[in-house]
Amino acid sequence: MTSLPEASAKKLGLVIDLDTCVGCHACATSCKEWNSNGYSAPLTDDDAHGGDPHGTWLNRVHSYEVGDGAESRTVNFPRSCLHCETPACVTVCPTGASYKRASDGIVLVNPDTCIGCKLCSWACPYGAREYDHGDGTMKKCTLCVDRIYNETMAPEDRVPACVRACPTGARHFGDLGDPQSAVSILVAERAGFDLLPEFGYNPVNKYLPPRARKDREVTPRAIEAPLRAGPGSNADRFFAWVDKALSR
């Protein structure tokens, strides 16, 4: 068992907008690209050009439908570590390799002490951890810890690679421990929610629900009146209006 730090004031995490995620996978491949070489390297690919291509990813996107018939909708759902406040993946770790940072709440794996026992991936209900066959350790989202404090980068680039990439602006990064932060305000305004709160792991990452659809009457029936039938054909009535309008 690995112990957790005192709850940190700073809770870095992601806010992911399910209303605008189009399921393009930009976040997934940008993550793969950055982390194939950064702190998490390697992210091994097996059978890359063969019959069963698969590999280690820290972020994946799932697209599926919910509901039936006219009420159904398509949801694109990016999935990665939620950096829980009370993560079971850390507490089950037999070597202390999994840990939650005291300073910012990021959950990380120390590759030097990870023995690849996979207990953490069994403990995580979100499927956020992946075992890398290449180096025999567990891999997971680091919130790009090697980017967000990186003094060799321009300040605006010090965000996770997925956030830097996202074309629709559906991914937001910030301190969810600060109620005045942009991400906290977004969560408050848009009724951001936790995934599977019933497990009690208190995820830091939040998801914003899809906005209400506007496929019912939303505008005044402003153009209704002239549609009423009058004498003559459609064209007769229309031409009469055109002549009158042009004479004004």
Place this chain on the structure above:
Amino acid sequence: MRRVEPDIALSQPSGDEIKTTTCYMCACRCGIRVHLKDGKVRYIDGNRDHPVNKGVICAKGASGIMTHTSPSRLRAPLKRVGPRGSGEFEEISWDEALATATGWLGDVRARDPSRLAFFTGRDQSQALTGWFAQQYGTQNFAAHGGFCSVNMAAAGLYTFGGSFWEFGEPDWEHTRYFLLFGVAEDHASNPIKTALGKLKGKGVKFVAINPVRTGYGAIADEWIGIRPGTDGLFVGSLIHELMRAQKIDLDYLVRYTNAAWLVIEDKGSPDDGLFARDAEGKPLAFDRFAGGLADAARPGVSPALTGTFKLADGRSARPAFALIAERYLADEYAPEKTAAATGVPAETTRRIARELAHAAFEQQVTLDIPWTDSTGRRHEKTVGRPVSMHAMRGISAHANGFQTCRAIHLLQIVLGSIDCPGGFRYKAPFPRPAPPANRPAKPSKPGTPLSGAPLGFPQEPNDLLVDRDGTPQRIDKAYSWDAPLAAHGLMHMVITNAANADPYPVDVLFLFMANMSWNSSMNIPAVLKHLTATDPATGEYRIPKIIYSDAYASEMVAYADLILPDTTYLERWDCISLLDRPISGPEGPADAIRQPVVEPDRDVRGFQSVLLDIGARLKLPGFVTESGAPRYPGGYADYIVNHERAPGIGSLAGFRGADGQAYGRGAANPNQLNAYIEAGCFHQHKLAPDQLYYKHANPAYLEWAKQMGFIGEAKPVVFQLYLESLQKFRLAARGHGAVVPPPGARARIERYFDPIPFWYAPFESETDDAGGFTFSAITQRPMHMYHSWGTHNAWLRQVTAENCLYMHRGRAVQLGIADGDWVWIASAIGRVKGRVRLMEGVNPDTVWTWNAIGRRAGAAALSPDAPEATRGFLLNHLITELLPEREGGYRFSNSDPITGQAAWYDLRVSIEKVATGEARETSPRFEPLPALPAREPEAAL
């Protein structure tokens, strides 16, 4: 366990060096930053300063490293040593390759240059490739537009001098209502995604009209799951409703369109349906105040839009708009009449019309920008109707796509929403005159260049490339009576026509970057036969010589005789030019370059440099100096900087002149490429505020555009709601004029060349309903792969390595088909086996799959058991390239009869569960392609 927090290196640099260039993982042309470590590509992200993507990057762009290092990269020039299609090659030197190509091409040029068919695929250098064809002297040139979206381009350019995508875009900042038609998750990539995110944030309503609800449609405020090929009916009903509701911007129509121009009504006469003109040829309108005929363009005229008027010669004429209104107000476009065909309930159509009217007329946008229009009237504010639209393949890939796209433009224009705040905005060099002024060049004599560019825009039968008897003069039959306005050619018909010697054989087929033996052709089994067919008399291949250039071992490689291996996009110079397909935005013109961020580690050369080399070896005019030496010995980079198309106008508009200070026009600047590199590999010119809107009638813009060489004259662009050019072809079909269609084509021209947009049923549906092929079948483009050759990318194929056939759940249940079942998908010409997935978000009469996932075993250096080959499939096998025989036995191509656009999405199929015991793998499968020779072991990933 004690908590231990190890020290982590938090500030490692991303690499040793960051270089900017332009992405080529699709056609979007985003700016990227390539992070290099130890001379190798370590990471690619978006360039924040770049006007296209403003820093973001898509799944393809972020996977570029795996395409750049793919084991399927070609390594050296190849010559075929086994039978064609066997994939047996031998590596040769560039000297031998270039000498071979030059020998073949020189011989053909001396005999009959039209016997060279030169077609390029995802070519972003058409200013060069088109010029090569012109100087070589073959009219048989085009790029991939004919099977991509020529319907969009042509309909827009003929109607209002612009079009969607590269030609213009919605005013994302100000629009209040956005309609997205048939965007199969393709063009454009990042700009649309970014804009949709913003629209949703602002609460702007976004309606997706698409048979399939994935991707963009998934986040739409409203999804309209229309039946493929019926968008024109839906749009017609919207126009019908807007007219019934009297929500039409009449002032806009009078100011900017030909709505008031008088159309001659004189059945049987050679000018029936043409505009009535004065002695100087100027179109006439009826001036309501003066009570007589007047030059329609004269300021102060108050033209009538309704009524019937007498011309000086006693004949009668009516304003074009009256004819248009009568068509759309007819019952056939009433929402309750179109609902059955479109699948869109009448009440939904009426509501969308109400919402459009509300946004356009109740939510006007007023900007504090004074401007002066082309009649000299000053406007203190710039006012607009904030309704915008975008459309792509779902509209264009039907045989009715040109007229449907014209109907969409008509809808935009009756709402007054072209190039106004909140509407649809042109991107420079557009607008251009409508119809476009340039015509296709006629065939030349042996050893002689064409008199002009091979591609252009016919306006009347005289502009066609046909013999006296109507025989097409182009191998693809573009600009013939089969497809008179085929402004981008018909690349999808070249192989078929050449093998059938219809209209004539070719000696050399020269292709670049187009997988024509696979996912870019219809009826692939037939195409493969054509590529390997021999003449029984001589034993020679019917297409005697095939040269192909590609960077990767695509399926087409096996069918070429000579392979010229191209570089990856990170190893090359390119220009994204205002002469071709620039990256302009509504705020101003922009162009860009690619620079080699790494050197090739193989014996490969950029295709454009190779083409310049071949041109010089052939001594083509312009490719050599007066002394016969190569004019651009430095290859493509040399050409980009030093080639001038007109005095002072070259490939790149930025940093011209000896001092690099000139824009648009100026002497070649030897330091121009360095200046681009320093600027991030692009250059953007910002228009002045008074040039930003109403560019089609805004002298501040038009005068400047003329100086830049974008347009010949600074005259306003008048929107051609009534397209007289089409009527001229119709009149020819009625026997008028010197150039008339052969009898078999007359009825077709008469029917489809209607000068007023209208809807007609896609061709395949006419015959296929009767055959039991009741489902429409279409493809969508996976956002993470489209246009990227993604299936050999080690990361992207982990996202999608096989495609399924998606069906509506309710309809599948009726057929006894369950999720995961294998089915036969059958059309009139064949059948394909695939696995079914069920869903709700699809039009019930439509089945669909992801495009271009299926691959031939062995292609792209994938192992033969790759899911792309064993389970992935193409619908291409089911799409006929030729329509059924008509009277006289003639078979028209499966294309739009006006533009020749490939009608991919007209496909009709039946679905049937496979028999018990049948193999759970796709069919048909083709002989696996062998690995190509490699002089060195393939690099491990």
